[in-house]
Amino acid sequence: DIQMTQSPSSLSASVGDRVTITCRASQGISNYLAWYQQKPGTVPQLLIYAASTLQSGVPSRFSGSGSGTDFTLTISSLQPEDVATYYCQKSNSAPWTFGQGTKVEIK
Amino acid sequence: EVQLVESGGGLVKPGGSLRLSCTASGFTFSNAWMNWVRQAPGKGLEWVGRIKSKTDGGTTDYAAPVKGRFTFSRDDSKNTLYLQMNSLKAEDTAVYYCTTGAWVYYAMDVWGQGTTVTVSS
Numbered sequence: 001d002i003q004m005t006q007s008p009s010s011l012s013a014s015v016g017d018r019v020t021i022t023c024r025a026s027q028g029i030s031n032y033l034a035w036y037q038q039k040p041g042t043v044p045q046l047l048i049y050a051a052s053t054l055q056s057g058v059p060s061r062f063s064g065s066g067s068g069t070d071f072t073l074t075i076s077s078l079q080p081e082d083v084a085t086y087y088c089q090k091s092n093s094a095p096w097t098f099g100q101g102t103k104v105e106i107k
Numbered sequence: 108e109v110q111l112v113e114s115g116g117g118l119v120k121p122g123g124s125l126r127l128s129c130t131a132s133g134f135t136f137s138n139a140w141m142n143w144v145r146q147a148p149g150k151g152l153e154w155v156g157r158i159k160s161k162t163d164g165g166t167t168d169y170a171a172p173v174k175g176r177f178t179f180s181r182d183d184s185k186n187t188l189y190l191q192m193n194s195l196k197a198e199d200t201a202v203y204y205c206t207t208g209a210w211v212y213y214a215m216d217v218w219g220q221g222t223t224v225t226v227s228s
Contacts (some may be wrong), residue, residue: 001171034214036152043204043221044144044152049214056210087152091213094157094168096142101151 002027004090006099012107019075021102023088028068032092035064035073038101039084047086048073080106109133109217111205116222123195123226129188129205129219137161137183140208142215143190145201155203158188172198195226 003026013019023033031051038044046055048064051071061076075082083106088099115127129141140163143155156169158179167179178191188205202223206215 032213036215038152043218045218046211046214046216049211049216055216085151089152089154089214095170096154096157098152098154 001095002029002090002097004088004097004099006086006088006102008102009100010103010105012105013078014107015078015080017078019078019082019104021073021086021088021104023066023071023073023099025069025071025090029090029092031067032090033064033066033071034089034091035062036087036089036098037082037084038087039081044087049091075104078104078106109209111207111217111219113203113205113219113222116203116224118225118227119195120228121196121226124191124193125195125224127190127192127203127205127222127224129190131186131188131205131207134207134209134217136181136186141179141181141188142206143177143179144204144206144215144218145199146204146221147198147201150201153201155190192224195224197226200224200226 005024033051035048036044052064063074085101085103087101110132113129140159142157158167176194180189202221204221205219209217
């Protein structure tokens with residue numbers, strides 16, 4: 001099975017900072033990559049699908065890029081409400097494996 | 108309103124069984140590929156598996172840790188998804204979410220609120 005590896009596992013940044021999270025697949029998955037945000041105590045929400053398509057209602061400070069094996073989620077200007085754990089997930093074929101998550105905190 | 112509502116969670120002894128249900132509304136359930144995702148306490152998300160729509164064959168895929176113990180089924184007449192869990196282990200303790208891609212392909216844009224399964228003696 002294809003493994004998904006996120007880095008870093010956690011980060012602390014200041015409000016207004018640009019934040020980048022990476023996700024690497026152990027084999028190519030084209031653009032079958034989604035990003036989810038899970039705020040503390042809440043249900044995960046879809047942020048981005050097809051590697052770079054922003055889900056409806058998601059702020060434009062979030063963006064995704066990549067194809068093949070290497071992907072990034074960028075928050076252009078970190079806001080206090082972005083404190084959450086972010087997960088990537090492959091969806092080219094079963095199993096739809098998640099990355100281990102990246103916890104984002106405010107410095 | 109698009110909604111998924113899980114039920115059936117609870118406390119069960121190791122080796123026991125439990126059946127979860129997920130009732131859908133607000134979208135065409137019969138066309139949807141439905142997933143189960145779980146999250147153990149303090150841990151990350153784990154995809155448990157999925158069942159395709161009947162028009163796409165109704166086939167199922169399971170994550171390795173649950174294969175042979177869990178079974179997915181669906182009743183499109185009731186807009187309901189089921190997860191039959193047998194031979195439960197302590198490591199199956201988690202919040203179980205029902206999810207689908209109601210308006211997107213190859214992603215999950217609709218999640219239920221989750222139901223908690225605790226496997227303990």
